Structures are given as C-alpha cells and as structure tokens.
Amino acid sequence: MRQPLLQRYRLAGRLAPAALLLMALAPVARAEDPAQWLARAAQAARQLNYVGTIVYQIGARVETSRLAHLNDNGTELEKLVSLDGPAREVVRSGSDVRYYYPDVKLMKVEARTFRNAFPSLSAEQQRSLAQFYDFRLVTGERVGGHAAQVVSFEPRDGLRYGHRFWSDAATGLLLKARILDERGEVVEQFAFTDLTVNAKIDRALVEPSWPVTPADWQVRQGTGGEVKPQDTGWTVARIPPGFAKIMEGFRKVYGKPDPVAHLVFSDGLVAISVFVEPMPPAIATMGPSQQGGLNGYSVKLDDHLVTALGEAPGATVRQIATSVQPRR
Amino acid sequence: MNENISRLMDGELEGPELASVLAALKQPEAHRTWTCYHAIGDTLRGEASGATVPCGLPRGLAVRLAAEPTVLAPRRTPVEQTAVWGWAAAATLAAAGIVGWTAFSLVDDAPAAIAKAREAGSVRAAQVRPAATVPSDYVLAHQEYSPGGALQYVGPYMRAAAVQSGDVRP
Numbered sequence: 001m002r003q004p005l006l007q008r009y010r011l012a013g014r015l016a017p018a019a020l021l022l023m024a025l026a027p028v029a030r031a032e033d034p035a036q037w038l039a040r041a042a043q044a045a046r047q048l049n050y051v052g053t054i055v056y057q058i059g060a061r062v063e064t065s066r067l068a069h070l071n072d073n074g075t076e077l078e079k080l081v082s083l084d085g086p087a088r089e090v091v092r093s094g095s096d097v098r099y100y101y102p103d104v105k106l107m108k109v110e111a112r113t114f115r116n117a118f119p120s121l122s123a124e125q126q127r128s129l130a131q132f133y134d135f136r137l138v139t140g141e142r143v144g145g146h147a148a149q150v151v152s153f154e155p156r157d158g159l160r161y162g163h164r165f166w167s168d169a170a171t172g173l174l175l176k177a178r179i180l181d182e183r184g185e186v187v188e189q190f191a192f193t194d195l196t197v198n199a200k201i202d203r204a205l206v207e208p209s210w211p212v213t214p215a216d217w218q219v220r221q222g223t224g225g226e227v228k229p230q231d232t233g234w235t236v237a238r239i240p241p242g243f244a245k246i247m248e249g250f251r252k253v254y255g256k257p258d259p260v261a262h263l264v265f266s267d268g269l270v271a272i273s274v275f276v277e278p279m280p281p282a283i284a285t286m287g288p289s290q291q292g293g294l295n296g297y298s299v300k301l302d303d304h305l306v307t308a309l310g311e312a313p314g315a316t317v318r319q320i321a322t323s324v325q326p327r328r
Numbered sequence: 329m330n331e332n333i334s335r336l337m338d339g340e341l342e343g344p345e346l347a348s349v350l351a352a353l354k355q356p357e358a359h360r361t362w363t364c365y366h367a368i369g370d371t372l373r374g375e376a377s378g379a380t381v382p383c384g385l386p387r388g389l390a391v392r393l394a395a396e397p398t399v400l401a402p403r404r405t406p407v408e409q410t411a412v413w414g415w416a417a418a419a420t421l422a423a424a425g426i427v428g429w430t431a432f433s434l435v436d437d438a439p440a441a442i443a444k445a446r447e448a449g450s451v452r453a454a455q456v457r458p459a460a461t462v463p464s465d466y467v468l469a470h471q472e473y474s475p476g477g478a479l480q481y482v483g484p485y486m487r488a489a490a491v492q493s494g495d496v497r498p
Contacts, residue, residue: 112472222468247473254465264473273470289460296462309462309470 034135044172052195058292068205077206110222125268132242143175144192179293188292232261238323242267272310297321
C-alpha cells in the first residue's frame with residue numbers, strides 16, 4: 001500500500017508549479033516528496049528576508065529571541081538577539097558567526113559552513129527517509145498569524161524521534177518545529193510568535209550592537225569550520241538501520257590539545273556525531289547526557305574517550321557510542 | 329499580589345477583591361505581559377491565537393521558567409494541556425511579570441502561584457531528569473553536519489546559543 005502512495009508523492013513533486021498555483025487558490029494538501037519539502041523549507045530560510053520573534057524551548061529552558069534575516073545578494077546576514085536573560089546576541093555574516101556576551105564581556109568568533117541546511121539528499125537517504133518515517137502533510141493550521149502547512153515525520157521504529165514542522169504555506173519558511181520523544185512528548189521546539197516575511201530589513205537589524213568589540217572584552221577564536229574528509233581509523237560496528245556515514249575527519253575542538261576524530265551518521269532527517277579523543281587528564285563525565293532533543297553518551301575505550309551525540313533517543317546514541325572500535 | 333493572582337486563577341476571588349486584582353491587570357505593563365503570555369502559550373501549544381504582538385518574556389523570567397521546567401512542557405491530552413498548562417504558566421508569568429520580581433527573589437522564594445501550579449499537577453518532577461550537560465563545543469561541531477536538528481533551519485545556531493548561554497567559559 002505504501003509504495004503506490006509514495007509514487008504519487010513523487011509525481012506530485014514533479015508537478016510542483018501546478019500544485020503551487022492550486023495551493024494559492026485553495027488550501028488543499030499538496031502531496032510532495034518529504035525530501036523536497038525539507039529542501040524547500042531550507043531554501044526559504046536562506047533566501048528570504050524576514051524578521052520575527054521566536055520562542056525556543058530546549059528541555060527545561062525557554063528563551064525568546066528576535067531574529068532578523070537579510071539575503072544581501074546571496075550573502076546571508078542574520079542576527080538573533082535574546083529578549084530575556086542577559087542581552088546576548090548572535091550575528092552571522094555569510095559563514096562568519098559572532099557570539100556577543102556583554103554580561104561576561106566575551107565575544108566568540110566561529111567559522112560555520114552550515115551544511116546542515118538540508119543539502120540535496122542522496123537517493124539512499126531519500127529511500128531511508130521514506131522507509132523509516134511516516135510522512136504526513138496537513139493544512140489549515142495557523143502559526144503567528146500565518147497559514148501553515150504541517151508536516152510530520154513519525155518514526156516507524158523506536159530508534160528515532162518524531163519531528164513535526166509547520167511551514168508558511170505561502171513561502172515555505174518554517175514557522176514552528178518540534179522534536180517529540182518516544183512517548184510523544186515535546187523535548188525541543190521553536191515557534192515564531194510573530195513573523196514578517198519579505199519585509200524590508202533595515203541593515204541595522206542584522207548588524208552587531210557592538211560594531212567594534214570593546215577593548216576590555218575577551219575575544220575567543222573558535223575552532224569550527226571545514227573538516228577535511230579523512231580516514232580516522234575508527235568505525236562503528238552497530239550502526240542503527242537507516243543511518244549512513246556522511247562525514248569522517250579530524251577537527252580541532254576548543255580546549256582540547258589534540259585533534260578529535262569526528263564521524264557523522266545521518267538518516268536523512270537527523271544526524272548522530274561520534275567524537276573520539278585521547279582520554280583527557282581531567283575526569284570526564286561518562287554515560288548519558290541530554291539537552292532537549294539532543295542526547296549524548298560518553299564511554300571510555302582503552303585510552304580514548306568516545307562521545308556520541310545526536311537528535312535521537314538515548315538508546316540509539318548509546319548503541320553507537322558503545323560500538324565504536326578501531327578499524328581493523 | 330501574586331497570591332491574589334493565584335486565587336484569581338482558582339476562581340476564589342469575588343467582590344471588591346476581584347475588582348482590585350482585575351484593575352491591576354489593566355496596567356499597561358501587566359496587560360502586555362498577560363497578552364504576551366497568551367501569544368507564546370498559544371503558539372507553542374499550536375492554537376491559533378491571532379495575536380501577533382512581538383513578545384519577550386520579562387527579563388529574568390527565563391530563569392524562573394528553567395527552575396519550573398514542566399510549566400512549559402506541553403501535555404499530551406489536549407484538555408489537560410489547555411487547562412493545566414495554561415493556568416500554571418499564566419500563574420507563573422503573571423506573578424512574575426506583574427509583581428515585577430527580580431530573578432533572584434523568584435528563585436529564592438517560590439510564589440504561591442507556583443505552589444498552585446504544583447497542586448494542579450503541571451509540575452511533574454519525575455520527568456525532569458537531572459541529566460549531565462551535553463558538551464557544548466561538541467554540540468557546535470555536531471550542529472554543522474546535522475541536517476535537520478530541524479530547529480535549525482531558522483537561526484541554525486539557535487540551539488548552540490541556548491546551550492552556550494548556560495555554559496560560557498570566558
């Protein structure tokens with residue numbers, strides 16, 4: 001039963017322009033390939049100009065922020081300002097991300113490549129998406145004053161979290177997103193409480209409040225950025241079904257003297273990272289860790305520390321962490 | 329005042345007392361807080377509120393909410409969700425916003441409204457796992473490759489910022 005349905009989705013995807021026209025006329029469910037739907041949301045986030053207020057809940061934390069995004073002839077300028085707590089802000093210009101912490105007089109610079117914004121999925125990943133998640137599309141809800149299209153990815157096994165997205169029916173921009181745990185409880189979510197899309201964005205809205213970093217602030221250069229693909233000598237013996245390795249290499253991590261091996265596995269919707277480093281001299285926290293929809297698991301492997309981390313249930317992350325071994 | 333709001337939630341106020349609490353709610357700042365709370369709550373629960381006012385939680389309130397985590401954890405049953413979640417958070421926000429307490433006094437001295445919220449069953453201590461903190465530098469590194477940590481299409485570093493704000497090492 002599933003296969004013909006999926007084929008219909010794909011066919012509808014090819015008829016997207018016609019579907020768009022239809023959608024403008026009536027709020028009918030537009031069947032689409034999940035991968036295409038995700039790509040559209042990511043593209044909208046990169047290309048459109050918008051400003052709005054975001055409520056973000058991660059585990060027990062709730063934060064509200066003001067977000068402004070300007071597509072300046074292909075260069076993304078973006079600013080996120082905290083509306084509660086210390087007046088912190090994050091300013092991005094292309095791949096340059098600056099975190100301002102006025103309360104502790106600290107500015108952090110990170111180079112970010114943002115590959116995460118849904119690159120085109122491989123055929124294998126697309127198959128995996130359809131095989132491991134039930135994809136459903138609903139229309140008729142509203143978020144922050146916008147008509148929304150709701151897309152839910154329900155996991156078909158206990159190895160994944162559920163994901164639900166609300167996108168602006170007119171532009172595809174994400175209005176709200178949720179990660180749901182095994183019990184269907186929300187573990188992480190964000191939502192716009194107000195949003196203006198295709199707004200004229202004043203440049204000041206995407207520029208830092210401190211054009212020149214004050215002299216008495218500490219400036220910390222981050223160690224993010226490109227990782228050169230490379231065999232790290234590590235492998236994961238029990239990769240959960242549907243996950244495939246999408247990256248492997250070494251990276252510098254702040255505060256760690258040695259390069260850290262970093263492997264990434266993805267099922268097309270989320271990713272689980274594996275970090276392997278020489279056992280640090282200070283006692284590291286072992287076992288599970290959790291923050292909203294993000295689970296971590298650290299385990300000692302001979303004289304190395306293995307940490308797995310990703311948007312998946314604790315058991316899935318743990319399975320990966322505990323089955324890391326040297327490649328023979 | 330917080331006690332009165334708490335009682336208002338429970339429908340315990342009447343007569344002049346009720347009138348005076350309602351009058352206090354008409355103060356612009358109090359009213360804004362109230363409206364914002366509803367917009368935020370409605371949005372997170374997925375109900376169309378129609379309200380599109382730019383809202384921020386009053387400064388310091390995030391601390392309060394962090395200390396009372398389940399206040400904002402939506403419940404599965406729609407009825408409970410609206411009734412319990414709504415009132416509990418309303419009580420919290422109203423008490424904090426209207427009285428204008430600082431984060432410190434809030435943390436040190438839980439208002440009666442919170443106690444009411446507990447009684448109402450919205451605070452589920454068993455669910456608050458005191459889990460170890462996920463290493464933030466690893467979160468940042470992971471973030472870059474995570475296709476859909478999903479909450480990241482919009483402000484991809486939002487999670488990193490949130491995680492880091494609790495863990496800044498100058």
